[in-house]
Amino acid sequence: MEINHQKPHAILFPYPLQGHVIPFVHLAMKLASKGFIITFVNTQSVHHNITKSQPNSTKEDDIFAGARKSGLDIRYTTISDGFPLGFDRSLNHDQFWEGVLLVFPPHVDELLAKLVHSDPPITCLISDTFFVWSSMIANKYNLINISFWTEPVLVLTLYYHLDLLIKNSHFASRDNRKDTIDYIPGVRAIEPKDLISYLQATDNISTVVHRIINKAFEDVKRADFVVCNTVQELESETILALQEKQPIYAIGPLFPVGFTNNTVPTSLWSESDCTQWLSTKPHGSVLYVSFGSYAHVTKQDIEEIAFGLLVSGVSFIWVVRPDIVSSDETDFLPVGFEDETKGRGLIVPWCRQMDVISHPTVGGFLTHCGWNSILESIWCSVPLLCFPLLTDQFTNRKLVVDDWRVGLNLCDMRSITREEVARKINRLMSGKLADELRKNIKELKKVLENSLATHGSSENNFNQFINDVKIKIR
Numbered sequence: 069m070e071i072n073h074q075k076p077h078a079i080l081f082p083y084p085l086q087g088h089v090i091p092f093v094h095l096a097m098k099l100a101s102k103g104f105i106i107t108f109v110n111t112q113s114v115h116h117n118i119t120k121s122q123p124n125s126t127k128e129d130d131i132f133a134g135a136r137k138s139g140l141d142i143r144y145t146t147i148s149d150g151f152p153l154g155f156d157r158s159l160n161h162d163q164f165w166e167g168v169l170l171v172f173p174p175h176v177d178e179l180l181a182k183l184v185h186s187d188p189p190i191t192c193l194i195s196d197t198f199f200v201w202s203s204m205i206a207n208k209y210n211l212i213n214i215s216f217w218t219e220p221v222l223v224l225t226l227y228y229h230l231d232l233l234i235k236n237s238h239f240a241s242r243d244n245r246k247d248t249i250d251y252i253p254g255v256r257a258i259e260p261k262d263l264i265s266y267l268q269a270t271d272n273i274s275t276v277v278h279r280i281i282n283k284a285f286e287d288v289k290r291a292d293f294v295v296c297n298t299v300q301e302l303e304s305e306t307i308l309a310l311q312e313k314q315p316i317y318a319i320g321p322l323f324p325v326g327f328t329n330n331t332v333p334t335s336l337w338s339e340s341d342c343t344q345w346l347s348t349k350p351h352g353s354v355l356y357v358s359f360g361s362y363a364h365v366t367k368q369d370i371e372e373i374a375f376g377l378l379v380s381g382v383s384f385i386w387v388v389r390p391d392i393v394s395s396d397e398t399d400f401l402p403v404g405f406e407d408e409t410k411g412r413g414l415i416v417p418w419c420r421q422m423d424v425i426s427h428p429t430v431g432g433f434l435t436h437c438g439w440n441s442i443l444e445s446i447w448c449s450v451p452l453l454c455f456p457l458l459t460d461q462f463t464n465r466k467l468v469v470d471d472w473r474v475g476l477n478l479c480d481m482r483s484i485t486r487e488e489v490a491r492k493i494n495r496l497m498s499g500k501l502a503d504e505l506r507k508n509i510k511e512l513k514k515v516l517e518n519s520l521a522t523h524g525s526s527e528n529n530f531n532q533f534i535n536d537v538k539i540k541i542r
């Protein structure tokens with residue numbers, strides 16, 4: 069088939085959350101390094117936070133300036149998400165989602181009307197699968213519609229087959245169905261407790277999130293291509309089954325392999341440097357604790373984790389975001405906790421996670437099971453202690469603990485106790501089980517490494533994707 073040799077020009081729209089912006093930036097870099105021209109669009113709020121978090125940066129700074137200096141054609145612009153910069157998006161979830169659902173699309177439309185005839189003209193739309201407007205915009209501006217899925221394909225598959233979950237009364241089941249789900253193509257079996265929390269009745273989610281899910285996962289069925297931040301070998305059966313419906317490309321893990329030299333700032337918060345502190349600790353002795361950028365933890369759980377850390381005797385770095393507890397409370401750590409763990413524990417509001425978990429003194433990661441954190445931890449061969457809190461994290465936990473055996477559950481129910489926290493931390497950090505987890509995760513790391521090598525699955529899939537896009541641009 070004939071291939072168009074003009075450089076493809078793609079406009080990228082990440083979902084305005086930390087865990088989506090990061091892989092989108094890496095996708096932009098990877099595409100640009102293969103000759104794509106990229107226009108990258110952040111919300112003004114995301115841009116404001118990124119520039120604010122950078123030392124010596126101003127709000128006019130273009131986050132891709134460094135990438136352009138190294139020869140990549142990445143253009144950068146911002147649009148409003150409909151809220152003023154001072155609006156607390158973390159504490160006003162529903163309003164924020166409502167804005168993303170309703171206010172965002174006209175802004176995207178306006179931007180495309182302005183940019184579509186750039187030089188060279190924009191040919192591809194690459195938007196986050198959670199956006200509900202992608203096919204509408206792609207059709208209007210005659211663009212190739214590429215959906216970028218930043219989570220495991222298992223999660224995409226469950227959303228994709230929402231109709232089957234509804235038909236079998238497993239979606240938000242009021243009857244509290246506990247029987248195994250074994251009818252989703254490409255998913256041998258999954259327990260209702262491992263569904264994405266938005267699909268479970270126990271998660272009292274708002275109607276706006278349901279509206280997004282209903283629309284977004286119908287819209288993705290109209291995409292020309294779906295690229296996913298996962299690895300073929302990690303989810304081969306599930307990927308193969310979904311490929312029968314649509315062209316799906318597993319191209320992950322998407323992070324720069326020489327990540328410490330990352331030239332594009334992506335962090336929404338200032339990063340505390342932990343490396344000096346880490347260097348004073350013995351090899352593999354430190355537990356890293358983080359619940360990502362978005363999830364909230366109850367004050368009671370924070371207390372149980374704090375006492376668990378105290379009792380465990382293990383050294384730790386704990387990322388305690390100022391908004392980690394979803395209330396106005398600021399003093400949620402137990403009184404005297406920081407003094408009692410002085411020297412053994414380091415509490416920071418945010419850090420450069422990859423620098424921390426790739427440090428040889430880190431031997432375990434107590435995580436909320438965000439997908440980026442899981443991929444990063446596998447990459448650094450650090451076993452996981454899983455404490456899922458919402459959305460895909462419950463399904464991701466299943467992959468880590470039940471399927472790949474590279475992690476442990478923090479607790480069997482959703483409530484935790486300090487004794488169990490201490491016991492699980494110690495089991496993760498040393499002993500026979502810890503050795504086994506370490507061995508398994510090293511093997512999984514090799515799978516990731518191989519996938520990115522020349523002729524590895526992700527590299528092949530990425531090249532195939534680019535080829536297929538070029539054929540379609542003809």
Ligand code: UDP
Pocket residue numbers: 086087088090335358359360361362363387417418419420421422437438439440441442444
């Ligand atoms: N992260 C970081 N510093 C921190 C905590 C998290 O750089 O202190 C990064 C982490 O490396 C990951 C992203 O933020 O790339 C979080 O994404 P993830 O999918 O793990 O969780 P989410 O925030 O989306 O729930």
